[in-house]
Amino acid sequence: MVTKRELKALPEGADLRRADSLAREVFSDVANKWALLIIEALGERTLRFSELRKEVEGVSHKMLTQNLRTLERDGLVDRKVYPTVPPRVEYTLTEPGRALRATVDAMCGWTQQYLHHIEAARNRFDA
Amino acid sequence: MVTKRELKALPEGADLRRADSLAREVFSDVANKWALLIIEALGERTLRFSELRKEVEGVSHKMLTQNLRTLERDGLVDRKVYPTVPPRVEYTLTEPGRALRATVDAMCGWTQQYLHHIEAARNRFDA
DNA sequence: CTGAATCCGCGGGGATACTG
DNA sequence: CAGTATCCCCGCGGATTCAG
Secondary structure: OOOHHHHHHOOOOHHHOOOOOHHHHHHHHHOEHHHHHHHHHHOOOOEEHHHHHHHOOOOOHHHHHHHHHHHHHOOOEEEEEEOOOOOEEEEEEOHHHHHHHHHHHHHHHHHHHHHHHHHHHHHHHOO | OOOHHHHHHOOOOHHHOOOOOHHHHHHHHHOEHHHHHHHHHHOOOEEEHHHHHHHOOOOOHHHHHHHHHHHHHOOOEEEEEEOOOOOEEEEEEOHHHHHHHHHHHHHHHHHHHHHHHHHHHHHHHOO
């Protein structure tokens, strides 16, 4: 019998530890700079490919498509194609995507909050 | 005069958008697989280098040291060296590190929660 | 045991060109 | 405008070795 207390003692991302698990795979998809910046850029809005490219400064054409494909495949973004000419493609966060965005927001907030602290730590370290 | 409402309307990670900002730089340090897994592994505990290497499955010697250096430089982990022989080095999350861990926990929780959803989305996409 | 340094292969990722 | 394909190079990251 496993008590509630023991359950709570287990780290939440327990099977993220296994390098071969699906959880770890998904985590790797998501725990990377571009994916997170894209999710953050989308937020509650719907953006076209070209708009997204401007929003996420520094992202290349290739990286953007690549990450969008992965996010679409994992069901985090919805891709809507309007068969016009020239074509128009819109990207929107799905519900799981928006849920993840909440945690990304937290990470961004953390960055803001500790920026000075970190800068100081760096200066100390570099000396 | 900037109202509170207008402030709140700004995305939290506003200057994460600028590719050349310090915020973006820090974000890049932190928004990567190994760094996040290391932070998650540390949790509230203090771990030695060799223990950490076992905890974070699949991480190479080099990647572990490299990421630990970055995390130490940014002041997210504390590195304590015992000048014994053989040497003993312990790593612990600092206060900023623990604060970040909270958001990493959230990301791990998210992964768990939506795992099935994602798996289904993948199968759909691959068809 | 921890960590720095070196070597090196493979793939990430940029630039460009081409299709629809 | 959006996406795919091709080329190509730099640097990530693994393996190994040496030092403290």
